[in-house]
Amino acid sequence: MQRWATNGAPDVNLPAGLDYVCVTNGKVMQRWFRDDINNKPWAACETFGSNVESPPVMIRSEYGASSETVPGNYELCVAVNGLIEHWWTSGNPEPGLTASWSRSATVATNQAGRKVKQVLGLVEGSFGFDLEVVAELDNGGLQHFYRDGSGWQCGPVFGTVN
Numbered sequence: 001m002q003r004w005a006t007n008g009a010p011d012v013n014l015p016a017g018l019d020y021v022c023v024t025n026g027k028v029m030q031r032w033f034r035d036d037i038n039n040k041p042w043a044a045c046e047t048f049g050s051n052v053e054s055p056p057v058m059i060r061s062e063y064g065a066s067s068e069t070v071p072g073n074y075e076l077c078v079a080v081n082g083l084i085e086h087w088w089t090s091g092n093p094e095p096g097l098t099a100s101w102s103r104s105a106t107v108a109t110n111q112a113g114r115k116v117k118q119v120l121g122l123v124e125g126s127f128g129f130d131l132e133v134v135a136e137l138d139n140g141g142l143q144h145f146y147r148d149g150s151g152w153q154c155g156p157v158f159g160t161v162n
Contacts, residue, residue, distance in 0.1 A: 021076060023052045029078065029087075033097060048101040049087065054079045054118035056087075061124045061131070063088075076101075077122050077133050082115025083108050084135060084145060086152070109135075109143055110154040116143075136161050 017036045024030050029052055031045040056078035065072035076087040084107040089099045109116055114137045121134045131147040137157070144155030 019058075019074070021056050021058055023055060023078075027052050029056055029076075031099060043097055045097045046099055046101070049078065049080065049085065049103070051080050052078055057119050057122040057133075059122050059124060061088075062129050075122065075124070075131060077119045077131075079116045079118045079135065080106075082117075082138070084116050084119060084133065084152075086131075086147070105147075105152050107145055107152040107154075109137060111137060111141070111143065111157060114138055114141070 018034045020032045020034075020042075021029050022032065024047065026047075027050065028047045029049045030047045032042045033045050034040065034042045056076050058074055058076040061072045061075045063073045063075075073088045073090055078085050078087070085103055086105040086107065087101050087103050089101045117136045117138045119133055119135045120142070123132050124130070125132045125146075128148060133145040135143055135145060137143055140160040141157045142159045142161065143157045146153050146155055
C-alpha cells in the first residue's frame with residue numbers, strides 16, 4: 001500500500017513510503033513499512049490478529065479522507081477460522097512504526113455447511129463507497145460480500161477456483 005505524508009507533504013511528520021501486511025509463522029498479521037524518501041530498508045511494525053492462515057487483502061479507503069490530500073483508512077480483510085475478519089486503521093498509521101488496528105466485524109458465509117477459505121479481493125465501490133469483497137469458499141465456490149450502511153451482507157455465490 002502506498003503511503004504519503006500528512007497532508008501530502010513529504011516533509012511533514014510522517015514519511016511517505018510503502019506499507020505491507022503479511023502473516024507470520026505465528027499466525028498473526030504484521031505490518032511492515034519502508035521509508036522510500038529516506039532510502040531506508042523495510043522495518044517490522046506492529047502485529048495484530050490471531051489464528052490467521054490465509055493472506056490478507058488491504059486497500060486505502062476514502063473513509064476519514066476530508067480531501068484528496070488527506071489519506072483515508074487502511075481497510076483489511078482476511079479469512080480466520082472459516083470467517084472473514086474486517087480490520088482497519090487510520091490513514092497513515094501513527095507514529096510511523098506503530099498503528100492501532102481495530103477488528104470491526106466478523107462475517108460468515110450464508111451457505112449451509114460452508115466456510116470461507118480465503119479472501120481474494122477487496123475494493124471500495126463507487127456506489128455509496130461500500131466495501132466489496134470476493135472470497136473463496138471451502139468447496140471452491142466464490143462469494144461476493146459487501147458492507148453498506150447497514151453492515152456486512154452476503155451476496156451471491158458464483159464460479160469456482162481451479
